[in-house]
Amino acid sequence: MGKQIEVDIVDLAFDGKAVAHNDGKVVFLDAGLPGERVTAEIIRSKPRHDQARVLNLITKGPHRIKPTCRHFGGCGGCAWQDLSYERQLHYKTKQVGDCMERLAGLPDVKVHETIPAPDQFRYRNKMEFSFHTATDDSFTLGLHRRGAFDEVFDLKACYLQSELANEIVATVRRFVRDHSLPVYDVVKHTGYARFLVIRETTYTDQVMVNFVTNYGEFEKSDELVAALTALSPRITTIVHNQNGQKSNIATGEIEKVLSGSGSIQEKILGKIFRIKANSFFQTNSAQTETLYRTAFDMLSLDGDDRVLDLYCGTGPIGILLSERVKEVVGVELVTDAVVMARENAAANDISNITFIEANVVEYLRNQAPEGDPFDAVVIDPPRAGLHPKALRRIKEMKPPRILYISCNPATFARDAKELVAIGYELPEVRPIDMFPHTRHIELVSVFSQS
Ligand SMILES: C[S@@+](CC[C@H](N)C(=O)[O-])C[C@H]1O[C@@H](n2cnc3c(N)ncnc32)[C@H](O)[C@@H]1O
Known part of the structure; x- marks a missing residue:
């Protein structure tokens, strides 16, 4: 156990860490908000600053609010759901x-x-979820845990995307489980299912589901299309991307359109923009x-x-x-x-x-x-x-x-x-x-x- 300290948080750093001072040094903490007093454990000490992990909140700050999402804290997505929007x-x-x-x-x-x-919630038109192997033959599909790029938790709901997108995550997870599709192992580079990417337009109400796998034919694709199509007519296109590269990114080298046109169209300031699975869009x-x-x-x-x-x-x-x-x-x-x-x-x-x-x-x-x-x-x-x-x-x-x-x-x-x-x-x-x-x-x- 590292040295324990009791400090007042005075600021939030550029990377979202909380900032305090102790013994003439700056301390960067993994949690806590300005105006709060916490006990923390120093986990790394450098000549000019220390890094610490918050153990206990002693005094709650004036801008702390109740987070909306059940995954907040453990999820690597949102960092500030417990801070009032005005203070963000x-x-x-x-x-x-x-x-x-x-x-x-x-x-x-x-x-x-x-x-x-x-909109402070449900504003994202694109979310990427990773499949991750667990030790006991099971798998998870969701987002990375906060601070742990090698851990993915099973996402139940994310408030940054639509409710339909949450249902798509659950449907694809069930599909992979029911069909025993092997999940990609990022260490051994074996397995098949790698990512699920959902893109949805705000002004035209179209949804694209992109299933990203390792190289190889997707034999059960008709069944995935049927399961997703049954979910909602808003899902206008489903694509399959193959990515056999070791780098862990949710883009594909080979794309096959499984249903629809392979793209969705968003309207921005009166003009139409086509969005495909592998291209950037705000x-x-x-x-x-x-x-x-x-x-x-x-x-x-x-x-x-x-x-x-x-x-x-x-x-x-x-x-x-x-x-x-x-x-x-x-x-x-x-x-x-x-x-x-x-x-x-x-x-x-x-x-x-x-x-x-x-x-x-x-x-x-x-x-x-x-x-x-x-x-x-x-x-x-x-x-x-x-x-x-x-x-x-x-x-x-x-x-x-x-x-x-x-x-x-x-x-x-x-x-x-x-x-x-x-x-x-x-x-x-x-x-x-x-x-x-x-x-x-x-x-x-x-x-x-x-
Ligand atoms: C932040 S996005 C901006 C896209 C666009 N301006 C918009 O508003 O949607 C950055 C873009 O730069 C492209 N890009 C990245 N590096 C590049 C480079 N070296 N040369 C040309 N384009 C690049 C990416 O593919 C991406 O489409």
Whole structure:
């Protein structure tokens, strides 16, 4: 047993850990909320900070609320269901401010209050569940336990997805059990059933079920289709993806459509977007509309502008911007996403947009037109932020305006520091809550040349 301490929690850190002070050192705790006093056990000690596990809550904080979900605490999904929503927003705003001040060295950038999500539950349009072998020939299907990537618990209900999606989880679990399908073993790399991915649209009420397995024919597929079809007519398509790679990700290399068209269509700001199993789409449809609307309001464009949409996915930003500008070029790495981006443009009758399948770094280095700069560049990268080589090229191109949408304030702050250092102005940053009860933060900003 490590050393026991009694501390007051004063803050929440960027990764969701609670922060306290003890013996002149910062202590990061696995639980607890600001305003609470706890006893904890130090589990790791470093020269400048300690890590501790909360043993007992001595004084309850003013913002603690009763969590809605029975799995809260043990589930790796939600981190903050026991914190009032208003305080969740407060800490998200504060964390963006901390990143701008400490990581970017830009304390004067105005960080607006985080825009709340309209729905705090049932907001996700995509959830991924893992199959996991247990020691005694049984298996689990659900989400990872908090802090334990090698453990999956049997999920009964998740409040971030629809009730139908919860029924789909139960149906697929029963199907795998009743048909004795072997579950994939992540250590031995044997077995078949790997993941269940459910995607559902908010505005068009369509559901896609994606059963992801190891390589091999899915002989009982008709029976799974029958079981799911009997569940609800809202399930408009069912697909089977095979993934024989060791890396534990719920995407497939070989896809077979078992029923329906293999895609679902979501409506965002009046335009239709096709979503397939393996392509990126923002996971909170209602708040995506707020995200894009906020971004477009901040990026004032005119009818003669040419826009470069980097990391464009299935093309929503460029497609929505296309009617305001002369021309848009979208760049995306994933083939399926580019194919769909082109289809989405055609389905929405848009002809002034071109999509290029390329790595952003390669595109900027070898394909971006010389001497004819874009008026605005949109950057919406994955969590890692801009690749250093892409950033270097953008600094050389010096577009008059850059719309940067980020899902990671830390990498955003790193990139913002570099852009401001070469003369860009960054007056404000607008955090948007796309993911209530989790510590994930999305933000929008526009850099402009003075
Ligand atoms: C956060 S998503 C943004 C998608 C899109 N802008 C939207 O709003 O739906 C990031 C996208 O970048 C793509 N991507 C990741 N790394 C890339 C790279 N090096 N070059 C091009 N695209 C990349 C991913 O496939 C994904 O579609």
